[in-house]
């Protein structure tokens with residue numbers, strides 16, 4: 657499966673969101689922490705030479721990787737220059753920051769001992785190109801830890817819009833089988849974990865603001881180009897009410913995948 661993603665838009669949207677990202681990234685914090693627990697469960701003592709945080713965003717987990725692994729070299733890499741500028745201004749200056757695409761890494765082959773990437777690879781177009789690059793840059797025995805979103809994510813948002821029109825309003829995400837079938841033979845899958853996470857909101861505009869504040873607008877081809885009419889938005893909001901829970905909250909569900917890969 658291949659997603660059509662406008663990467664210039666991904667870069668510009670995340671760049672613009674750099675200053676608001678940390679305040680609206682509750683899900684991203686939880687998922688990144690869970691991925692860090694998987695890193696420490698894998699006893700990565702021998703993987704502390706060169707560490708890359710792929711899709712590092714504001715650098716929150718880059719700093720955590722530094723604290724936990726104390727690597728000789730730490731690179732925060734992101735496609736959004738604005739995110740890197742923000743990360744650079746706050747985080748330790750001795751990290752290296754690289755503006756690059758995960759599907760075309762400007763890193764030498766066999767140069768990375770541990771790659772960590774939380775909630776970034778869902779913006780890649782082809783898992784094949786991504787895994788090729790991860791395999792290429794990892795050292796033999798090197799590990800990659802990835803978290804990403806599955807197709808059930810934001811089903812309430814997608815379902816509410818689908819009753820209004822046929823435009824693509826919500827990002828599409830690849831299923832686990834579709835993702836891992838592209839693994840090259842020498843990247844062994846050592847951990848797979850799936851989780852449903854639900855964030856609750858009082859009002860729908862809190863959810864849409866969160867998505868805007870973290871820069872995660874819809875970036876798949878096929879989205880609506882014109883201004884979405886007020887009537888459509890009204891219908892969408894009314895449709896979302898069907899998901900309101902007995903505690904009065906509106907849920908936003910995320911299907912989260914965690915993978916650990918080892919280069920043989």
Ligand SMILES: C[S@@+](CC[C@H](N)C(=O)[O-])C[C@H]1O[C@@H](n2cnc3c(N)ncnc32)[C@H](O)[C@@H]1O
Pocket residue numbers: 666667670671681684685688710711712713714716717733734735736739756757758759773774775776777779780870872
């Ligand atoms: C939801 S944020 C996650 C940031 C950080 N990992 C965290 O957990 O807080 C996704 C990040 O991935 C970056 N990104 C998206 N597509 C990318 C690509 N093809 N290559 C590198 N970074 C990418 C975005 O710019 C953004 O900073």
